[in-house]
Amino acid sequence: MSSLGVLPSLPAVITPPPVLRSGTPVIDEVVTYTVTEATATVTYTYVVHKAPQIQNAYWGVFALMGVATVINVLFIAWATYRRYRARHKRDETAASPRPTGRLSLRRLPHAVLSASRIVGFRLRIPFVDMTLVEFALSIMYLAGCLAFAFAPTDNIKPAVHLHPNYWGGKAGIIAAGQMPLAVFLALKNNPVTLLTGLGHEKLVLMHRIVSRCILALTWIHLVGESLMDEGWKIAGMVGAVAQTVTTILGIKQIRHRYYEIFYSSHVLFIIIFIVTVHIHCIPMLCAYYVWPCYIIWGFDRVLRGSRYVLFNFILRPKNQKALVEHIGSDGLRVTLKRRIPGGWKAGQHVFLAFPALGIESHPFTIGNIYEKEKGSDEAEMLFIIRAMGGQTRMLMDKTSENGTCELTAFFDGPYGHPEDIRPFKTCIFIAGGTGVTYTIARMHQLFKDVHSNNALAKRVVFVWAVRTEVEYEWVASDIAKVIALVPRSVSLLVEVYLTGGRRDNALQALPELGKGDVDVEKGGAAVSNSSSKERLSSRPSSSGGCNEKTSDSGGCTPVTPTKPPAAYFDSGAATPTTACADGSFALPRPGIMHKSGRPDIRNILEEEITAAPGAVAVDVSGPDGLVDSVRAALSEPFAGPMATMRGTPTVLLSVEQFRM
CATH class of the missing domain: 2.40.30.10 (Translation factors)
Structure with missing residues (x-):
């Protein structure tokens, strides 16, 4: 008995039963096998089609990592050059043209950079909580894998790429081949971070893209190979169910609300998935795709465990x-x-x-x-x-x-791998709630770098939206300590927004500057007021001297910030909530404003960016709504490519938003 085609029970790379057999190839694409079982002899003749090239699914990911590496290297080179100029006190004001309203082709690269940042990382797809880049990568990656599964691998007849058992088998092999990549992208200690500058909390987005693609291919494989008549097939079904459950629990809303359940179940179900898929792949002769998962995961665990023991026990x-x-x-x-x-x-x-x-x-x-x-x-x-x-x-x-x-x-x-903001002349920090811990540490480090001539910041804006005055007290003393260290060359503006509840002593104890007060600019300058004119008047003048309000008196005496008394720093977490005996605040006045309501993020960013003398860095950390409003504001025309070609500086947005 002979048959022409593909044996239903054989994988894409077809191997006959290991019994008494003899093969006689007719031509390169056709193979005839004679199989003897007991007294029966059966002859199979089938067409040999090219096996799917699993490594093709990796090239897109490797190319993406290569692009990210090139961008990271260029950014490091630019930042190093800028800091070199800062250390050697070279004036770069002339190199930062002010907006003139006229298009300049010389700024076309800057416009392309602004456009790519907006399209790639700021605009988001409604309801799926993904940027355009994330969404596009997900669709492209899945489409490429589906093409590998359903497209013919050659032009040999008869064509079998649309037979369920053929595309089902290919989908399964492609899914198994991507498992090491999914595990690799989930590592906490990821070598890709050194190349691309992307921390594990950002690479986890790519991990989810690959994992979802594996999930889709797994179920396609199960549909094509519908028989569950053997143990290794049942093991594959168990693995598919385990991955499906952990994917559902990984949905953002569920993951954030029940993090402990998600974390514990994720570890358990992924172990089940890898082990059962391994069992499933052994008869299919493709278990070599699963072995790297153990090695990669084990290496990361050994490294993490070693650091854990080092920091917590050896360096006790x-x-x-x-x-x-x-x-x-x-x-x-x-x-x-x-x-x-x-x-x-x-x-x-x-x-x-x-x-x-x-x-x-x-x-x-x-x-x-x-x-x-x-x-x-x-x-x-x-x-x-x-x-x-x-x-x-x-x-x-x-x-x-x-x-x-x-x-x-x-x-x-x-x-984590925070962005380097030292080469930027204007740095804006925006926080909501406990996100202030990220921005206050970043601002503190920036001030230290400016003091050591290792950063170019001339303008710093710190905005914190907090619900109640009690929550403000959480870090009020820490903010005061950092503000007291502001360099004389930096114009600083701090705004604290109370979005709910009444304003109590803690906020009233902060200095609220009037129109005649000066802010810190070379030791002086930023008027604390809410209108656009008063905000812009708080910026340092183009000559680097005093603003118009201070120069009207015929002279300009910079106000040098002095450190608060030690007794204030001893207050610890409980911030003093009463003023001094003379009614003044214990700290110097470095431009702190306290307001009620929510900050107008778009207005704040537009005013600061359009008046900035050089590249702008924006750091944001907080609730999703705040982060989304910053992204939306920086996608507006004032930060777009046309404004950039007219002289408006480019903007680097850094977001601390855990997607664990």
Whole structure:
């Protein structure tokens, strides 16, 4: 008995049963096999089609990483050059043309950069919470994989690429071939970060794209290979169900609301998925696609475990416990001291674990910069945490009796790759709620870099939207400490918006500058007022001297900020809420404004960007609504390619928004 075609039970790379067999090829594309089982002899003749090239699915990802690497290298080179000029005190004002209203072809590259940033990273697809780049990559990647699954691999007849068992088998092999890539993109210690400058929290977006593609191909494979008559096939079905469940739990709304459930189930179901797919692939002779998953995942775990042991046990701190303070509302202030060779960068995060509360670890942004204590190798790490549910709520319950408690804490990190903002002349920090820990640390580090002539910032704007005055008190003293260090060459404006509740002593104790007050610009300058004219008048003058209001008196005396008294810094988490005896505030007046309502993000950004003398960096951290409003504002025409060609500076947007 003979047949022409593809054996239903054989994979795309066809292998006959390992019994007594003899093969006699007729031509290159046709093979005849004779199989003898007991007394029966069966002859199979079939067409040999080219096997799908699984590695083709990788080329798109590798090309994308290559582009990101080139962009990262160019950015580092530009930033290094700019900082070199800053250290050598070279004036770059002439190199930053002001908007003239006339199009300049010389700024066409800047316009292309602005357009690519808007289209790629700021505009978002409604309802799916994805940028255009994420959405386009998802569609393109899935389309490419489906093409590999359904398109013919050659022109040999008869064509079999539309037979269910053929495209089902190809889809399964392509899905298995991408599993190492999905695991690789989920690593916390990812070598891709060194090349592209993208931290694991950003690479996880690509991990989700690949994982969703694997999910779609897995179910296509199951539809094409519908028989569940053997154990290895049932194992494949179990793996598909496990991946489907973890994908559903990974939906943003579910993941954020039930993070502990998502994290624990994700680890469990992914292990089930990998093991069952491995079992499923053994009879199909493609288990070699799964083996790298164990190696990649194991290497990352060994590396993370080694750092965990190093920082928490080998470099054992004097006190392994963390101080947890209930600072009002649902806020917690966690401080611990650790020895960390090399320290951390402002804006990085760590994974904190409290063994007394469970084995889960949560990512928290470090709210201060790396500074060793005098006479010690340890540095204090500060975290501001809003208790939501799960472990953070358990942490708050521990402080319910005395308002504070001490718990043994372990950490893993630091992680993250914050953008380098040192080469930018205007730096804008926007935060909502506990997102202030990211922006305040970034501003503090920027001031230190300016003091050491390693940053170009001339204008710094700090905007924080907070619901109640109690939440403002969480970091009021920390903001005061950072503001007191503002360099004399930097014009600083700080705005605190109270979006709910009444304004109490804590906010009233802040200096609210009147029209005649000066702000810090070479030690003086920014008028605290809400209108556009008064905001713009707070900027340093083009000559680098005093503004018009101070020069009218016939002279200009810069106001040098002085450090607050030590007693103020001793206040810790509880910020003083009363004024001094003479009614003034203990701090100098560096342009702090306090307002009610929500900030007009578009107006703030438009005024600062259109008046900026050079490239602008915008850092934002906070709720999704705030981040979306910043993205939308920076997609407006005032920051678009046409405005850039007329002289408006380009804008780099950095977002700290965990998508764990």
